Amino acid sequence: MLFHVRMDVSLPHDLDPGRRTELIAAEKDRALELQKLGVWPHLWRVVGQYSNISIFDVPSNDELHACLSSLPLWEFMTVEVTPLATHPSDLAAQP
Numbered sequence: 359m360l361f362h363v364r365m366d367v368s369l370p371h372d373l374d375p376g377r378r379t380e381l382i383a384a385e386k387d388r389a390l391e392l393q394k395l396g397v398w399p400h401l402w403r404v405v406g407q408y409s410n411i412s413i414f415d416v417p418s419n420d421e422l423h424a425c426l427s428s429l430p431l432w433e434f435m436t437v438e439v440t441p442l443a444t445h446p447s448d449l450a451a452q453p
């Protein structure tokens with residue numbers, strides 16, 4: 359199942375700079391791990407915002423939730439999920 363996911367990150371202004379650096383490094387490690395597993399095939403920065411647009415490819419809603427909530431920045435994110443279905447006019451979906 360494919361999901362379009364938007365993550366808006368909001369780190370507290372008074373967050374310890376060392377903790378901030380650790381969190382961002384841990385987030386990158388986890389993101390790379392999920393990409394290598396094939397469940398996070400697209401990750402794009404939203405220009406001018408501390409946000410990303412991602413595509414996740416996972417077997418279920420529960421699996422998506424497990425991926426998202428495993429992210430170190432999870433508690434600092436607002437996440438919007440849109441489940442995707444095949445469009446009948448998609449060239450790739452033509453018989």
Ligand SMILES: O=C(O)CC1=CCC(=O)O1
Binds near residue numbers: 408410
């Ligand atoms: O910077 C972001 O958009 C949050 C994030 C998701 C994966 C990652 O490495 O950073």
